[in-house]
Amino acid sequence: MQKNKNTIFDEDNENKMYILSVIVENKPGVLFRITNLFRSRNFNIESITVGITEKPDLSRMTITTVSDVKTLEQLVKQLQKLIDIIQINVLNKENAVYRELALIKMNAKDPTTRIEIANFATIYRGNIMDISNETITVEIIGTPDKIDAFKNLVSNYGIIQVARTGVSALPRGAVNDDL
Amino acid sequence: MSEMSGAAALMAALEKEKVEYIFGLPGGANLPIYDALVDSKIRHILVRHEQSAAHMADGYARIKRKAGVCFATSGPGATNLVTGIATAYADSSPIIAVTGQVALPMIGKDAFQETDIIGVTNPCTKYAFQPRIASEIPEMVKKSFYIAESGRPGPVLIDIPKDVQQQVTKMDFPEYIKVRGYNPIVDADLSEINKACEMILKAEKPMIMAGGGVILSGAFSELQTLAELLSIPVVTTFKGKGAFPENHPLALGPIGMHGHAEANKMVQEADCILAIGARFSDRTVGRFDEFGKDINVIHFDVDPAEIGKNKSVNAAVIGDVKSSLRTLIKLIPKNFRTNEEISKLWLSRKREIVNYYEESIKDYSREITAKKALKKLREILPADGIVTTEVGQCQMWASLHFDVISPGTFFSSTGLGTMGFGFPASIGAKAARTDVPVVDIAGDGSFNMTENSLAVSVLEELPVIVFLLNNQMLGMVAQWQRTFYNRRYSGVHQKNCPDYCKLAESYGAQAHRVSSMDELDKALKVAVKSNIATVIDIPIDPDEDVYPFVAPGTGLKDMIIGA
Numbered sequence: 001m002q003k004n005k006n007t008i009f010d011e012d013n014e015n016k017m018y019i020l021s022v023i024v025e026n027k028p029g030v031l032f033r034i035t036n037l038f039r040s041r042n043f044n045i046e047s048i049t050v051g052i053t054e055k056p057d058l059s060r061m062t063i064t065t066v067s068d069v070k071t072l073e074q075l076v077k078q079l080q081k082l083i084d085i086i087q088i089n090v091l092n093k094e095n096a097v098y099r100e101l102a103l104i105k106m107n108a109k110d111p112t113t114r115i116e117i118a119n120f121a122t123i124y125r126g127n128i129m130d131i132s133n134e135t136i137t138v139e140i141i142g143t144p145d146k147i148d149a150f151k152n153l154v155s156n157y158g159i160i161q162v163a164r165t166g167v168s169a170l171p172r173g174a175v176n177d178d179l
Numbered sequence: 180m181s182e183m184s185g186a187a188a189l190m191a192a193l194e195k196e197k198v199e200y201i202f203g204l205p206g207g208a209n210l211p212i213y214d215a216l217v218d219s220k221i222r223h224i225l226v227r228h229e230q231s232a233a234h235m236a237d238g239y240a241r242i243k244r245k246a247g248v249c250f251a252t253s254g255p256g257a258t259n260l261v262t263g264i265a266t267a268y269a270d271s272s273p274i275i276a277v278t279g280q281v282a283l284p285m286i287g288k289d290a291f292q293e294t295d296i297i298g299v300t301n302p303c304t305k306y307a308f309q310p311r312i313a314s315e316i317p318e319m320v321k322k323s324f325y326i327a328e329s330g331r332p333g334p335v336l337i338d339i340p341k342d343v344q345q346q347v348t349k350m351d352f353p354e355y356i357k358v359r360g361y362n363p364i365v366d367a368d369l370s371e372i373n374k375a376c377e378m379i380l381k382a383e384k385p386m387i388m389a390g391g392g393v394i395l396s397g398a399f400s401e402l403q404t405l406a407e408l409l410s411i412p413v414v415t416t417f418k419g420k421g422a423f424p425e426n427h428p429l430a431l432g433p434i435g436m437h438g439h440a441e442a443n444k445m446v447q448e449a450d451c452i453l454a455i456g457a458r459f460s461d462r463t464v465g466r467f468d469e470f471g472k473d474i475n476v477i478h479f480d481v482d483p484a485e486i487g488k489n490k491s492v493n494a495a496v497i498g499d500v501k502s503s504l505r506t507l508i509k510l511i512p513k514n515f516r517t518n519e520e521i522s523k524l525w526l527s528r529k530r531e532i533v534n535y536y537e538e539s540i541k542d543y544s545r546e547i548t549a550k551k552a553l554k555k556l557r558e559i560l561p562a563d564g565i566v567t568t569e570v571g572q573c574q575m576w577a578s579l580h581f582d583v584i585s586p587g588t589f590f591s592s593t594g595l596g597t598m599g600f601g602f603p604a605s606i607g608a609k610a611a612r613t614d615v616p617v618v619d620i621a622g623d624g625s626f627n628m629t630e631n632s633l634a635v636s637v638l639e640e641l642p643v644i645v646f647l648l649n650n651q652m653l654g655m656v657a658q659w660q661r662t663f664y665n666r667r668y669s670g671v672h673q674k675n676c677p678d679y680c681k682l683a684e685s686y687g688a689q690a691h692r693v694s695s696m697d698e699l700d701k702a703l704k705v706a707v708k709s710n711i712a713t714v715i716d717i718p719i720d721p722d723e724d725v726y727p728f729v730a731p732g733t734g735l736k737d738m739i740i741g742a
Contacts, residue, residue: 025360033301040302070487077484083306083326086360 015066017046019091019098019169022061022079026052030084034061037082043067043075047100047144047166058086062098062169064144091169093143098169101139102147103129107158108136117154124150135160185313186215186344189277189337192320193221195352198248200610202226202235206252208292209279211344213250224610224639227631229256231603233263234629236274238607241590242565244397246273246327246335247607253279254292257338258299262597265303267334269594270418271395273327274334275320276300282342283311296338305333313346321356330363331482332395365483367498367506375453375477375494376510382451382475383521384528385411388434388463391418391593392456392480398501399586402455403427405508410522411453412529414442416463418593419456421583431529432582434735435463437575440536440727443735445529451475456500459489460594461731469734479503540740543723546695549573549648552717553580555696556618556646559703565608565617567591569601569625572654575725577620588615599628605643606636616707618644623673624653633686636712644706645683645714650721651676658724683714692716 024030031050038045046064053060067075072090079085091098108114114136118128121138124146130137140150144167151159183191189212193201202224205213216223226232229251236247251260257278267274281290297307306326308319316339323335379385393402402422406413406429413423414434423430432439434446446452452471456479457463464470467489478485478492479500486495496503542550553576560566562584568574568591583589590608592600605619626647636643657671680690689711691702699717706713727740 029297032298036301074484074488077486077488081482081484083358083361 015068016092017064017066018072019096019167020061020063020065020076020079021089021091021096021169021171022063022085023053023087024059024061025084025086026057026059027084030059031061033082033084034063034079037078041075041078043071047164049166049168051168062167064167089171091171095172096169097172098143098167099141100144100147100165100167101141102151102162102164103137103139104151104154104159105130105135105137105161106154107134107160109134113157117157120150120153126150182347182349184211184215184345184347185310185316185339186211187218188313188316188350189320189339189344190215190219190221191350192317192352193248194219196246196320196324200224200239201248201250202232202239202607203250204229204232204252204256205250206256206279206292208253208281208341209250209256209277209339209344211341212277212279212339224635224641226603227634228629229259230262230599231629231632231635233260233274233276234266234597234600234603235607235610235635236276237263237267237270237272237600238567238590238604239611240267240272240274240607241604242587242608242611244395246275246324248275248277250277251279252292253281253296254294256292257294257296261300261303264300264334264336266592266595266597266600268303268305270592271332271391272334273332275323275327276334276336278336278338279344280309280338280340283340284342286340296336300336303334304336307336307338309338309340310343312348313343314348314350316343317350317352318356321353322358325356326358326361363481365481365498367496367503369506371494371496372503372506373510375479375496376507378451378475378477378494379409379411379453380511380515384449384525385409385451385453386446386449387411387413388416388446388452388454388457389413389419389422390416390455390457391422392500393419393422394587394590395456396481396499396501397587398455398504399423401501401504401508405504408508408511410526412445412526414438414446416457416460417578417591420578420591421586421589424584424586425582426584431533433578435460435465436729436731437578437725437727438463438729439579440540440738440740441529441532443727443729443738444532444536447736448528449474451477453477453479454492455479455504456481458485461489464490465729465734465737466732469736536740540726543720545720545723547693547699547717547719549576549719549723550580551696552646552648552699552719553577553620555699556620556703557581559700559707560616560618561707563588563615564707565589565605565612565615566620567601567605567608567617568620569622570596570598571622571624571656572650572658572725573620573622573625573648575655576648579725579727581620598625600625602626602629602643602645603632603635606632606641609641609643613641616644618646621645621647622654623647623649623651623676623679626679627673630682633683633688633712633714637687642710642712647679647714647716648719649676649679649716650719650723652721654721655725657721661724663730679714679716683712686712688712688714690714690716692718694718
């Protein structure tokens with residue numbers, strides 16, 4: 001298992017969120033091969049993000065999936081068979097820094113509402129990205145839990161639209177990809 | 180560096196890989212490749228349908244243990260290959276499929292004969308390439324062979340746009356290549372082999388379950404050495420049939436849905452199972468939760484993803500099974516003696532079980548039955564003759580009643596179960612081994628699907644023998660309908676079948692219809708000697724079932740041994 005140096009598998013077999021940090025060839029068709037493997041092997045993707053790494057010929061994909069350990073192990077092994085995948089790190093909440101960005105547009109016809117939402121946004125270290133007479137749009141960056149919490153908090157005002165990026169993650173500390 | 184077209188570079192790269200044959204069919208989008216073929220030393224075999232081209236390349240690969248090559252044009256030509264590619268993928272057989280594609284500026288425009296064949300074949304190829312400039316072709320071909328043949332083998336597709344085939348540019352043919360995300364050569368973990376060795380030496384009733392991996396890595400002599408050294412009985416998966424000589428005193432033949440009764444029985448009594456290059460298919464082991472319960476199961480495999488996929492195991496040795504077995508054999512102490520008493524008990528239990536089933540399983544009373552016919556074939560065919568099968572009852576009868584003596588001389592579409600596979604694959608096998616007779620054990624249902632390959636067998640002088648067990652039925656489906664659907668037959672009667680002898684003769688093949696065992700004997704002797712493509716039409720009773728039988732969803736202990 002040369003590609004998989006930092007695997008952390010929990011002992012119990014309950015469903016948990018795992019973050020796969022995957023280094024892939026930066027080429028057309030790679031994303032399709034990977035997402036198609038999830039579909040054809042009956043695995044589930046919660047979110048997926050892709051972007052270029054510090055090396056121009058490599059991309060980092062961050063895939064979050066909810067699964068038990070056995071399924072996760074099989075998933076990682078099947079992914080490792082894909083020739084475009086260079087390396088996979090399995091991360092979890094404890095050994096990763098991970099962030100998601102969300103844009104949330106809400107009803108805010110009432111000026112007091114707008115102030116309330118703006119206050120909540122400050123507490124959540126969010127930013128107001130747009131205000132109109134009818135709406136207010138907030139940008140929140142954080143863990144998916146934090147974004148969920150903010151969304152719940154403001155749901156009474158009437159959420160009009162949500163755009164979430166999915167999680168991006170890196171292992172904590174001095175873990176190098178060694179590529 | 181020399182200047183040449185993409186198509187010429189493809190042919191040159193294939194020649195560098197020592198390709199002997201290309202099975203294919205031309206069309207608009209691969210015309211430049213077919214033009215370059217004129218100047219090539221490689222022999223082209225023109226097929227009558229692209230599906231057969233892929234099966235021929237596959238059959239060639241399974242016997243030669245080297246990638247087979249097939250060509251098709253874009254669109255329908257490429258999609259016709261898909262069944263053959265999926266078949267090779269399911270059975271880990273290395274083939275290189277080269278498809279033409281519409282020119283780059285036309286891609287994505289729903290052009291004439293355009294299919295996104297890379298997308299279509301994604302789940303059934305190890306990898307797929309599409310060169311965007313002609314100079315990429317030599318390296319891609321080299322990588323394709325490396326990927327197809329190494330690790331767990333499998334099909335690779337190269338889809339070449341027509342303008343890339345035509346583009347003339349400087350070409351560089353690399354001697355060495357590296358594929359960054361692909362490291363298939365894994366040295367087995369010595370501590371795991373040690374653990375496995377201890378388990379086997381401690382076992383009182385050990386069994387070996389040999390799978391297709393033994394054949395793929397050519398670990399025949401290692402397997403035999405290990406079995407003989409420790410007196411371990413050997414069962415095979417269906418894909419592993421012929422990994423071990425089936426006339427060997429330790430051989431029990433195939434296990435599984437249509438395995439030997441004695442093999443299925445013995446596996447249930449074992450206290451340690453060593454699975455070598457086997458993937459624990461449900462067809463082989465029945466219920467995953469019942470198979471090998473509470474005993475030590477050891478798994479040798481080249482593919483890490485197979486470990487624990489269907490069955491969790493007590494020791495796992497990842498790596499080429501041939502070299503893993505060599506290491507294992509070296510670890511067995513020179514002075515190690517199997518406990519004679521225990522070993523004798525285990526082997527006498529084996530004989531007891533074999534005898535029991537020999538007496539209790541009766542054949543049908545007709546003059547010719549599938550079982551009798553197959554025993555006759557074994558009698559006449561030389562030990563090193565190659566046998567392949569179609570899919571269905573004929574396949575399962577072959578599994579049960581045809582003993583493979585020379586390791587690696589039998590193969591079938593075991594994973595995907597592709598009807599129509601056996602006949603073209605046998606032609607590919609003949610191309611790989613022109614010096615031995617090759618027989619396709621066929622049923623009429625499967626033979627119907629690719630019988631036009633008779634033209635190839637006759638005209639290309641790659642003669643094979645079609646051993647046609649003809650019940651004018653889709654027999655296996657009929658058997659299931661008889662057993663599980665209360666005899667409500669649906670869609671299984673092959674009404675108005677052609678006269679297979681006339682059909683064969685019209686292609687220039689020789690044909691025999693036999694109505695007695697004597698006639699079968701004569702026809703087989705003629706066919707084996709004559710080296711002319713031959714169809715032997717053997718009418719059998721449509722009600723003849725395959726037994727023993729493990730019903731789907733049940734365990735090996737629920738095996739039914741007769742009607």
